[in-house]
Amino acid sequence: MSEPLALAMVRGRLGTWNRLPFVLIPGLLVLAPWCLHALYSFAPELAPKLAGKDDPAAAMVENGQQTVIVLVFALALLGFGRFVPALWSLCQSSLSGLLIAAEFGLVYWIVYGGLAGVGMPGLFWHFDPSVRLRAAFGVTIFTYWMLYLLFIRDYEVHRHEPGRQIWTRFFPALEASGLPAPLALRPTATAPALQEAPGPAPSPPAPEPAAGGAGLDAIRRLRWFLGVAGLPALLALALPALIPVARPVLLRARGPQGGVVPGIVDWPWLGGLAAGVMAVALLAGSRAPTRLHALWHAIRRRASRRGLDRDRLDPHANMKNIIIILTLVFLASYVDEWWAAAPGLRWTYRLFPAAFSMCVALGVLATAATWMGTRSWATRIAFGAVLAALLSAGGALDYEVQLRDLENLYPSATDQYSRHLASVVSKPDWYRGVVDLQEFQRARMTPAAATEATTRRLDLLKNWRGSFEGTGRRPILVVVAASGGALRAGVWTETVLGYLDGVFEDFPHHVRLIAGASGGMLGAARFVADQVHGRGMPGGPPGTKGARKVPPDYLTPIAWQIAFRDFVPNALIPRAMRNRGDALEDAWAGVDAGINLTFADLLKGEEAGRIPSIVFSPMMSEDGRRLLISNQPLADLASNAGRSVIMADHARLAQDFLEQQGKEPDDYDLEYPAQSSISAVEFFRLFESSRPRVRLASAVRMSATFPYVTSTVVLPTYPPRHVVDAGYYDNYGVNLASAWIASHARWLAENTSGVLFVQVRAFPNEARLKKLDRNVLASGAVESRSVWSRIESLLEAVPKAVGLAVGGLQALAIPFEGIAQARDSSMYFRNDAQLNGLHETFKALSPDAGFFRTVVFTCDTSPVVSNAPNVETLNWYLDPVEYEGIRRNMENVSADRQTGRLRNHLRFAALLDWWRSRGGAIREAAEAPRTSTSGQ
Structure with a gap:
């Protein structure tokens, strides 16, 4: 046997061995769901067990899926590991490459459950199948978009040195993988020239390296790179759709015996992946960007259109074309916004759900960074100067985010620039509607x-006491403190208040004050608005007309606004624009137009004692004071008198000031010698004529402005004051509500039958x-001694070792951890001390x-299975499983539904006894209170 023939046989056998992982991976992915389907059909009793009961059979099924995942990842590493050095060198060769790698990591981390505490995985694994399809389509387009940028940048930067292009390192790994042979990919001895974009004169042919695959034209190189480099990414995206245990959000389906079991194959997600791959194949096959560029040059030069050279990519022009396409999409969104009467009718809202919008925003950032990385230093400096000028112009605005209800009080952008140009220290004369804080404090x-x-x-x-005349008893006064926590807190607050309203007769009439923070105040505001309209809580028991079965998605409008407005172009426009808080x-x-009621609409009902008073207390970031937004006069709670302070003689202070200042x-x-501090400012004392314009929605938005999700509001005051989440000061509302009770303790003891x-x-x-x-973050999990747990421990050995090494730097993190814990825990301890003080006060009275x-x-929605949906999320999106668990949390524990909290049920029973002992009325059939649902 000749040596070349023997060498060819050896290579053929090696190629077959190298191709083995690519054969086994699809086989495992097809076999695993099929086995699960067969298991459910032959053993239907597993269906209820998989819904969360601790059962050996359920553990066996789960461990089997985890084993498949490990095998797939091992085979993927075996098959694609040889491409890692080339791809990593491509990423770490530039800042834009590192940015793309970071964006890849972020998106795929979220897809696999990252940032679950803020509900991010639910954006991709949405309960709506059509949203999942579009999310999968978006993340697939994003994947190939980033790979395209990596290849195109490398091609452009090294166009005069083809030997340094990534293809010279990528092709040997490609050939070694055994993938090219079945598709008849063979390197040739020579290579055609790599041409540049059409210009006055063609570029001279560039010498090719003598590396394998050098004879492939540029377009085939790009297609092979996208196809092969995209395979592991597609595998990572497809795996959760085929193996339920890998899915960060549980997609539920009905089992053979009616129980709830995990959905096995998520066909909408796979459909989105397939649609994304077909779209990329169409773009790569048609070479649309290059054709568009050639057509443009033919029109400009009035030249005849000729066939496209297959070795032409025109990288610089292609990136410009991407920017042009993105610009057209952004312009179309403006037309759509102008044309549609409501956000829900806009095609861009329907086409770009939150996950898709996030991918668009990240893609725009990566494209801009990549394009700038291929330009000359003169272009980069010019672009950087323009960007810095635009950002400086935006930074010169005193009131960059305005409250729509007070828009008539803000100065124009021109007036704000004039103040900076004139270097005015005090409030300028042309800031007519702006409230001067010094004058306000002196006069009001x-x-x-x-x-x-x-x-x-x-x-x-x-x-309020008089409104109970004729009942023959003293009323019970109820004060409610609602904690923060975005939509979860809003749903829970409305659920609790609706539950109490369904049991205690005339319950809203007994409630005199509601305070709180963040999302809890959304539920409180809707509760108050419902009393104004004379209706009960929205929705009803499950299955009744009007009951909301799935939560509304408040996050998609925010994500859309960030992707298509706030990120670009609003961040570069030097004036106040509509922002994500407005969205x-x-x-x-x-969802509920009642949130648009103004404080003037509430005033008459509050003064008559028929509806509760509500107090919002966001914080002003510049000085840490609260902004009290309420129809209640709260001046005494906004300052602390210095009754116990040893003060200097007032006359002596005045005399010294006169001598020094003249x-x-x-x-x-004199710095208010009779006061210890001013801890808050009343909103309607600050803006006296704004009550008929300020809506509940604006107050909730200011109270729920947690970082980055919602833009901070700047008040029309001088100096400007930025308003942030009420949770910065007190995330539970207890501090303000207990101070309100303490200020009327004696009257309450004499005129009510009890305070709740x-x-x-x-x-x-x-x-x-x-x-x-x-x-x-203690989970309370019990250590498992199964075979899988031991394998899992071995797999976690390296991360644990890294964690131990990093633990040596723990001392650096302790101060920051202490600050975070002091902010959170001290609120509880302080609030508990205040409530105990109130108890002692009433004992004395x-x-x-x-x-x-x-x-x-x-509210306890602890996970009941390892792949349970996101629980305890801090976001404006809720998974329906978590939503349902929140709504059921006032009920007794139910093993069938896996919801409920035993302590809530028992506490309610004790509250029922206390309410009766105070003479409170109970609705009929309240011994078995109805199940309340939230209308959120």
């Missing part, structure tokens, strides 16, 4: 204001607050030991 924050506020609130309480307000109003002082000049303080907490954290050994009581309702 007088010592008499605190006394007036207390007297006025007492009159309101008397009106969130409109989304709330689209003018008669007032209290502002309802705490609505969106997260189960009581054990952590009471047990010294309870970690913040009333012989009735049970006069003051507080009850805590926490």
Whole structure:
């Protein structure tokens, strides 16, 4: 046998061996779902077991799926591992490559469950099949988009040195993989020239390296690169759709016996992947960007159109064409926004769900960075200067994010630029509608204001007491404190209040004050708005007309606004624009228009004592003070008198000031010696005429402005004040509500039959607050001794070793951890101390030991299976499983539904007894209270 023939046989056998992983991987992915289907059909009793019960059979099925995942990843590493060095060198060769790698990691991490605490995986694994299809399509397009940018940048940067292009390292790995042989891919001895974009004169042929695959034309190189480099990415995306245990969100299906089991194959997701691959194949096959560029040159030069050279890519022009296409998409979104009457009717909203919009935003960033990386230094400097100028112009605005309800008070962008050009230190004359904080404090924050506020609130309480005339009993006063926590907190607050409303007769009439933070105030605001309209809580028991079965998606409007407006172009436009906070307000109003009621609409009902008063308390970031937004006068709660402070003689202070400054002082000049501090500012004292314009939606939005998700509002004051989430000061509303009770403790003891303080907490954290050994994120999982657990321990050996090494740097993180824990935990401890103080106050005022009581309702939606949906998410999106668990959390524990919290049910039973002992009325059939649902 001749040596070349023997060498060819050896290569053929090696190629067959190298191709083996690519044969086994599809086989495993097809076999695993088929086996699960067969298992369910032959053993239907497994269906209820897989719904979450701790059963050996369920564990066997789960471990089997995990074993398949390990095998697939091992085979993928065996088959695609040889491409890793080339791809990594392509990423780390430039800043844009590192950015693309980071974006890849972020998107795929979320797809596999990353950032579950804020509900991000649910954006991709949405409960709506059509959304999952579009999300999969979007992430597939994003994957090939990023690979295209990597190849195109390398091709452009090294166009004069083809020997340094990535293909010279990529092709040997491709040939070694055994993939080219079945498709008859053979390197040739020579290579045609790599041409540049059409110009006045063609570029001279560039010498080719003598590397394998050098004879392939540029378009075939690009197609092979996209096809092969995209395979592991597609495998990673397809795996969760085929193996349920790999899915971060549980897609539920009905089992053979009616139980709920995991959905096996997610066909919409696979359909989205297939559609994305076909779209990429169409673009790559037709070479649309290059054809568009050639057509443009033919039109400009009035030249005849000739066939495209297969070795022409025109990288620079192609990236410009991508930017042009993106610009057209953005312009189409503006036309769509102008044409459609409501956001829900816009085709861009339907086409670009939150996950797709996120991919678009990341793609725009990567494209801009890649394009800039291929330009000359002169172009980069010019572009950087323009960008810096635009950002500086935006930074020169004092009021870059405006509250729509107060838009008549803000100065124009020209006026704001004029202030900076004139270097004005105090409020300029042309800031007419802006409130000067110094003048406001001198004129309106007088010592008499605190006394007036207390007297006025007492009159309101008397009106409320009078509204119960004829009942023959003293009323029970109820105060509600709703915790923050985005949509989860909003749903839970509305669920609890609706549940109590369904049991206690005339419950909203007993509620005098509602305070809280963030998303909890959305549920509270809707509860109050429903009382204005004279209706009960929205929705009803499951199965009744009007009950909402799935939660609304408030996150898609935010993501769309970020991707198509706030990121580009609004961030570069030096004026206040519509922002994602406005989009969130409109989304709330689209679900329930009651959120658009103004505070003037609530005023009459509050003064008559017929509807609860609501207090929003966002924080101003510049000075840490709260902004109290309410119809209630709260001047006495906005400042702390210095009754216990040893003060200097007032006359002596005034005399010293006069001698030093040469003018008669007032209290502002003397720093208010009779006060300890001013802790808050009343919104409607600050903007006195704005009550008829300020809506509940705006107040909720300011109270729920947590970082990056919602843009901060800048108040029309001088100096400007940025408003952030109320949770920065008190995420539970207890501090303000308890201060309100304390200010009227004596009157309440004499005129009510009891005071009930309802705490609505969106997260189960009581054990952590009471047990010294309870970690913040302790799961309470029991150690497993199965075979799979041992294999899993071996697989985790390397990450654990890295973790131990990083643990040596723990001292650096302790200060930051302490700050975070102090902010969170100290609120609880402070609030509990305040409530205990209230209890002691009422014990001193009333012989009735049970006069003051507080009850805590926490929401517990702990996962019941390893691949359960996102739970305890802090976002404006909820998975339907978590949503249903929240709605059922006031019920007793149900093993069938895997929902409910035993403590809530027992606490409610004790509350029922306390309510009766106070003379409160119970609705008929309240012994078995109805199940409340949230209308969120």
